[in-house]
Amino acid sequence: MAASLLPAAASSVEARDPLLAYGARIVGDDARTRIVIDFDREPRFSVHYIANPERIVVDLPATAFGFPAKDLAARGLFKDIRYGKMDEESARIVLTTAGPVKLALAKVQADETGNGHRLVLDAEMIDKKAFAELVKTQSWSDRTEAAQTTSAIPAPQKAAPGDFVIAVDAGHGGIDTGAIGVDTKTEEKQVTLAFAKALTDRLNKEPGIKAFLTREDDEFLSLSQRVLIARQNHAGLFISLHADTLKQKDIRGATVYTISDKASDKLAADLAERENLSDQIAGKETVAEPPEVADILLDLTRRETQAFSISLAESVLNSFKDQVGTINNPHRHAGFRVLQAPDVPSILLEIGFLSNAEDEKLLLDEAWRGKIAGLLTDAVKRYRAAVMANGG
Numbered sequence: 001m002a003a004s005l006l007p008a009a010a011s012s013v014e015a016r017d018p019l020l021a022y023g024a025r026i027v028g029d030d031a032r033t034r035i036v037i038d039f040d041r042e043p044r045f046s047v048h049y050i051a052n053p054e055r056i057v058v059d060l061p062a063t064a065f066g067f068p069a070k071d072l073a074a075r076g077l078f079k080d081i082r083y084g085k086m087d088e089e090s091a092r093i094v095l096t097t098a099g100p101v102k103l104a105l106a107k108v109q110a111d112e113t114g115n116g117h118r119l120v121l122d123a124e125m126i127d128k129k130a131f132a133e134l135v136k137t138q139s140w141s142d143r144t145e146a147a148q149t150t151s152a153i154p155a156p157q158k159a160a161p162g163d164f165v166i167a168v169d170a171g172h173g174g175i176d177t178g179a180i181g182v183d184t185k186t187e188e189k190q191v192t193l194a195f196a197k198a199l200t201d202r203l204n205k206e207p208g209i210k211a212f213l214t215r216e217d218d219e220f221l222s223l224s225q226r227v228l229i230a231r232q233n234h235a236g237l238f239i240s241l242h243a244d245t246l247k248q249k250d251i252r253g254a255t256v257y258t259i260s261d262k263a264s265d266k267l268a269a270d271l272a273e274r275e276n277l278s279d280q281i282a283g284k285e286t287v288a289e290p291p292e293v294a295d296i297l298l299d300l301t302r303r304e305t306q307a308f309s310i311s312l313a314e315s316v317l318n319s320f321k322d323q324v325g326t327i328n329n330p331h332r333h334a335g336f337r338v339l340q341a342p343d344v345p346s347i348l349l350e351i352g353f354l355s356n357a358e359d360e361k362l363l364l365d366e367a368w369r370g371k372i373a374g375l376l377t378d379a380v381k382r383y384r385a386a387v388m389a390n391g392g
């Protein structure tokens, strides 16, 4: 193996420079499909299988994906292919398959010149039982999910006692690009991060307010990690920012969502369903939710938190009045998993829709971003004043 010929310093070089995946090809049909990815040096990789839906996850060290997306468009056994950054040290390819499959071959080979390093993945159909066996018997020990989960969580922020702490959550990130704009192909994860940074900076100009970002760059955070980060930092508010797409391209404007078991309408239900797919896109295992324990105290906390969330949503819409366009019935609710902290009032703001060309223009406009950040800050201040007046 070439790896043994590398100098001892190779691993630290790898930590500094991401691998470059500079080419990709996919060939085959729905019985057997081959993927080839060209790397600038030998990639370490590991393969795992996840059920519900069936996916193959290929974990890599930090990697820059430099080939055109169309070169690795889903076909054959694969119905969806995603790749991107997970955190500073790792990247991932998630292959969602049309049914149970396994990699009959997964290895790094030299190219025709004898120098390059190409990762070759040959997938073939297997039966359901064989796939279940693969999932059950595999080991995650080399790059465990647990390790990735803890490494992404930043240390608690230093807030002064009495500070009002606000978690600002840029939706999506890393391998999960979120929605893609109609005109400029803008990625939602970039829009949300730009708004989150603007809002955090603006909020931090206010005395007594300490805002922080759940993610500071283009990395993947699971939905539960986002909630956990807010809670560990003792956030008094959680604001998740999004700019999704709708099938109805003429719909534009902002919407504020709060959590509820029952969605307010079909649009809200569909949106929550898509948002909740984030973990699946990134190749996270679906963890069965523990059965709800009948806990009267937790129930009370939840109800109180929900009332606060609703009051923040209304404050935001008051600020937006005559300033920012909103959709009809702009306060809606649905079962967004990112809003599920029982003790942190939380809203999800769809700033606008990337499916609408005019909204897309606004979403890329720095001045408009500053305006939204200012209006949201006003809303937070009004909310806070009302809570304090009520002895909160």
Ligand SMILES: [Zn+2]
Residues within 6 Å of the ligand: 171, 172, 178, 179, 188, 242, 243, 244, 275
């Ligand atoms: Zn989104």
